[in-house]
Amino acid sequence: MRRGIGRALGLLGLYCGVSVLAYAGSGSAYAASIADAGLTNRASGYLITEFRLVTPGAGPEDCPDGFNEGYSQRFLATLSPTEREAHEQDPRLVQQALAPWYYDDPDQDPCANPAAFPDPGMHTIERPLAMPRMEPDGSMSERELPPARCPSPDVFAGQVEQRTIDNQYWRVMGCVRGYQPTGLAAAFADSAILDGSMTILLSVAERERSDDGAVDVGIYSSHQPVTVGTDGKPLPFASLSVAEEARYHNVARGQLRNGVLTTDYFDLRIIQAAQRLDSELYLRDARLRLEMDPGTGRASGYLAGYWDLASLAHAAIRIQDRTGRSSGKPAADAHGYTCPGKYYAVHRLADGHPDPDTGNCNSISVLYSVRAVPAFVLGAGMQAPL
Amino acid sequence: MPEVRYHRVLLLLCSLLWGAGTYAAGQVTQQPQATDAVVAMYRLTQSQYRQSVADIFGDRVRIYGRFEPDYRRDHLLATGSAWASVSPSGFEQYEQMARGIAEQVLGEEHRQRFLACEPGIVEVHTDTCIRLFLAEYGEKLFRRPLTAGELASRLEVVAQVLETGGDVHDGLQYALASLLVSPEFLFRIETVEQDPRSPGQYRLTAYSKAARLSFFLWNTTPDAQLLAAAQRGALHDDAGLRAEVKRLLASPRLETGMRSLFADMLRFDTFPEVSKDAALYPVFTSAVAEAMQEQTLQTLVQHLLVEDADYRELFTRASMPMDRRLGMVYAVPVVAQGWDSYQFGDASARGGLLSQASLLSLHAHAGSSSPTLRGLFVRETFLCQIVPPPPADVDFTLEEAFAVEATARERLQRHRSEPACAGCHQLMDPIGLTLEQFDGVGMFRTRENGKPIDVSGELDGRSFSGAKGLGQALSEHPRVPECLVDTVYRYAGGPQDAAVQRRLLQSLNTQFAESGYRLRKLLQQIAISEDFYAVSLQGDRVL
Incomplete structure (x- = not known):
């Protein structure tokens, strides 16, 4: 049923037409500005300024066998002490020894085609963890839980709306040096937003004739870069158009009560681009929870969902770049893992959308932290606010 | 410029033209001469310099150098320009800009656009080409035809370059640069002449009128049509003046000129310091x-x-x-x-x-x-x-x-x-x-x-x-339209004589009110007013 509504709204977005979808959110100073501009609060728009994988950090007890090793570290481990010292002193030798880093033939690329390569193993977090998860009522909890398991297809289908959405992806990446709080992933977490590679917009509109806080929520990719202020952060109140591709118009029903927005389950597709990456993020049965700050008009919270494994393989293992080639191998080496190791690990820890035929799960739970500032979300040829 | 050895030629000419810095800007008072006594000098503002160069040579010509700061007086840069002079370091910058402009204009890539004929085929033809170029661009830059002496000194520059082994284009570059560093270009120099219609009285020369009009309405040098009107004396005739004012007001270039007025009035030149x-x-x-x-x-x-x-x-x-x-x-x-x-x-x-x-x-x-x-x-x-x-x-x-x-x-x-x-x-x-x-x-x-x-x-x-209350109060404040009249008048560079000013401002205020406080009408009234071009005598001195 909910997918039917989503599709209907998506089609509305595709075929309809106008201008301002939604505008900046409420909040004292911000609400004053909006009121001064002659706008009402029936609809609000936001620009996502932070969109980060939740990576709580791992200790020795989480990774008893240590962190995973990338291609370079694995190669160095195979050398005699003398040779290793020579290679460590001249990194070009390692680069040459492990070439090619970019493959012309995807079939030969362990990151573009990891399933064709044997599993070299990957350390993952297997012990019970207390970390943020999204509960069925849309609240967040930090109960200590063991790794989620891939349920049977009928169980998953029947219980998806009663399940806590875990963050199994952290279990996969928890023993990777680059994914620690001080690692590369955190250092570049919002760079894609700041450099204009990845713009995500959000609209929240009160549903007509509804007095119970029911809202329609839209999440859109935009091809327009954010404007960064002199403080190095995206500026609020930008007017940004949603991408024309209906594929990136995601809609959901939700509730806005006591300043907290929670959506029902929806499928999310957004452009995922950064530096060399040119891909998309596809989350299934996702939910958004945002707390709206009445003082600033800003919003912060979480997006939880199940990352489709094919999408994950393209965006986070192959790392399809803008030339059509894979940047997966240098990325894996920089972070400290191997592509086949990660590929098999995500499949092993996948906990969503089991295949009816094989019983293997096709998605893995993941959690993003989200921050947003008020913005004016402009429709791409739409007729009415969603 | 291709060779440093020619530099002395330019320096020689510059010192000659600059008169060892004896030119002083400002409202100057001089004994009336038989002809063309200088009564005022206004240093071109940065925007006027840039716009003039763009209008004369095209907007693709780049200006390399740092301008001396414009000077604000009585809340206007336009008023301050009558008090601004050129410092030695400022002159170096003007010289650098002049050389850069001349190089671009007479460089191989662009010279065909500016030269009416190609010098160098036969000697006589070459001399004609040089004279044609210097006369045409001299008039555009000085906002009046060159005098025989001014033309002769530039021809001498070309000759000296040829003597030292340069070619005609090199010579023309130096001659053009010398025009660009001349006070006759860097300053809008207003001169008076005997008024044939009122013996014993003086009036602004037609070219001074043309320049005042053009810088007032367009913030740039007079175009060919305005110079032609000055040349045939049409600006001394009421109908001729009105026709030119009408043309200038109808031109899209009026917007450029008024943007300069507004920016000056609102002090936007200080924005870079914010x-x-x-x-x-x-x-x-x-x-x-x-x-x-x-x-x-x-x-x-x-x-x-x-x-x-x-x-x-x-x-x-x-x-x-x-x-x-x-x-x-x-x-x-x-x-x-x-x-x-x-x-x-x-x-x-x-x-x-x-x-x-x-x-x-x-x-x-x-x-x-x-x-x-x-x-x-x-x-x-x-x-x-x-x-x-x-x-x-x-x-x-x-x-x-x-x-x-x-x-x-x-x-x-x-x-x-x-x-x-x-x-x-x-x-x-x-x-x-x-x-x-x-x-x-x-x-x-x-x-x-x-x-x-x-x-x-x-x-x-x-x-x-x-803010809305303030806006309403200002819109109904009687001093507000009077202030605009005063500001536009001062920006235009009207006469400083108090009696003339008083008379003209009173008349302009009345007409501005009658027009429903329309700026276009105010501009027109100033530009066609006889008092705007008035030259008063105090004793035997021109004010």
């Missing part, structure tokens, strides 16, 4: 600062030129041009990718010129708004009133005691309570406090440090509230 606290006002990027100025200039052009609307309504105008950069300052949606018009509603606190972010940013501190600076700006710019500078012995310890207060109104309490401050601040603060709902970059707010902002204020005995 800095804002990056943490407090992250929206104030260089792109936004640029857009702020453009918004205000577009507003003025639209209201006063395109719509030919009542000047006073500028202070209550509800719509303003908006682009996406400014949408982030005004917190409004902007659908268009470029500029679009945005209409603020009746409920909005924003409306009128004074609520535009450019003026609010310019007249504020780096980390806060400033009711005092905003009030001062309104007094000086729109009411043409003089507010004395602060006394040298201001006691800032009291200022600090009030710094803990939440709102500017509370912090400025001292201005009202201290007799030494109140005298002047009561002229400024009550105006500026009505704009307090706009922060240091013009973003709307209702509270300051958590406390509601009171925007009540008064102007010359009239009480009101907020």
Whole structure:
């Protein structure tokens, strides 16, 4: 049923037409500005300024066998002490020894085609963890839980709306040096937003004739870069158009009560681009929870969902770049893992959308932290606010 | 320039032309000569220099160098230009710019566009080509034909370059550069001549009239048609003058000229010096600062030129041009990718010129708004009133005691309570406090440090509230249109004689009111007025 509504709204977005979808959110100073501009609060728009994988950090007890090793570290481990010292002193030798880093033939690329390569193993977090998860009522909890398991297809289908959405992806990446709080992933977490590679917009509109806080929520990719202020952060109140591709118009029903927005389950597709990456993020049965700050008009919270494994393989293992080639191998080496190791690990820890035929799960739970500032979300040829 | 060895040729000529720096700018008083006595010199402002070069040589010619700062006097750069001179280092910059321009104009890539014929085929032909080039561009740069002596000195420059092994194009480069560093180009020099219609009286020469008219309305050098009108004496004839004024007012170049007037009046030349606290006002990027100025200039052009609307309504105008950069300052949606018009509603606190972010940013501190600076700006710019500078012995310890207060109104309490401050601040603060709902970059707010902002204020005995109230009060203030007349008149560079000024301003004020306060009409009235070109005698001296 909910997918039917989503599709209907998506089609509305595709075929309809106008201008301002939604505008900046409420909040004292911000609400004053909006009121001064002659706008009402029936609809609000936001620009996502932070969109980060939740990576709580791992200790020795989480990774008893240590962190995973990338291609370079694995190669160095195979050398005699003398040779290793020579290679460590001249990194070009390692680069040459492990070439090619970019493959012309995807079939030969362990990151573009990891399933064709044997599993070299990957350390993952297997012990019970207390970390943020999204509960069925849309609240967040930090109960200590063991790794989620891939349920049977009928169980998953029947219980998806009663399940806590875990963050199994952290279990996969928890023993990777680059994914620690001080690692590369955190250092570049919002760079894609700041450099204009990845713009995500959000609209929240009160549903007509509804007095119970029911809202329609839209999440859109935009091809327009954010404007960064002199403080190095995206500026609020930008007017940004949603991408024309209906594929990136995601809609959901939700509730806005006591300043907290929670959506029902929806499928999310957004452009995922950064530096060399040119891909998309596809989350299934996702939910958004945002707390709206009445003082600033800003919003912060979480997006939880199940990352489709094919999408994950393209965006986070192959790392399809803008030339059509894979940047997966240098990325894996920089972070400290191997592509086949990660590929098999995500499949092993996948906990969503089991295949009816094989019983293997096709998605893995993941959690993003989200921050947003008020913005004016402009429709791409739409007729009415969603 | 291709070779350093020619440099001495240029230096020789420059020193000759510059007369060892004996030219002094300003309203000069000279004994009337039989012909063409100099009565005034105005150093070209940076924008006038740039526009003149672009009009003469095309806008693809780049200007490399640093201009001497323009000088503001009586609140206008245009007035200050009559008092500005050229320092030795400034002259070096002018020389560098001149050489750069000459290189581009006579370089292989572009010279065909500027040379009427190709010199060098036969000697006689070469001489004709050189003379043609120097005469044509000399007239454009000097805004009058070159005298025989001026032409001869440039021909000598070319000859010297040829003697030292250069070719004709090299010679022309040096000759052109010498024209560009001449005071006759760098200054708009006004001269008088005997008035044949009134024996014993003097009048501005036709070329001086043409230049005054052109810089007033277009902010650039006269075009060929205006110079031709001057050459045939048409500007001394009422019908001829009216025809040229009508043409200049109808030209799209009027917008360029008026943008210069507006920017001068609103002191936009100081915008590059504006800095804002990056943490407090992250929206104030260089792109936004640029857009702020453009918004205000577009507003003025639209209201006063395109719509030919009542000047006073500028202070209550509800719509303003908006682009996406400014949408982030005004917190409004902007659908268009470029500029679009945005209409603020009746409920909005924003409306009128004074609520535009450019003026609010310019007249504020780096980390806060400033009711005092905003009030001062309104007094000086729109009411043409003089507010004395602060006394040298201001006691800032009291200022600090009030710094803990939440709102500017509370912090400025001292201005009202201290007799030494109140005298002047009561002229400024009550105006500026009505704009307090706009922060240091013009973003709307209702509270300051958590406390509601009171925007009540008064102007010359009239009480009101907020920016809209201030706009309404200004639109109905009798001094506001008179101030614009005064400002435009001073910008135009009319005569300094007090009696003539008084008579002309009185007449202009009457006509401005009768026209419904239309700027176009005011410009026309100034430009066709006989008094505007009047030359008065004091004893036996020309004023």
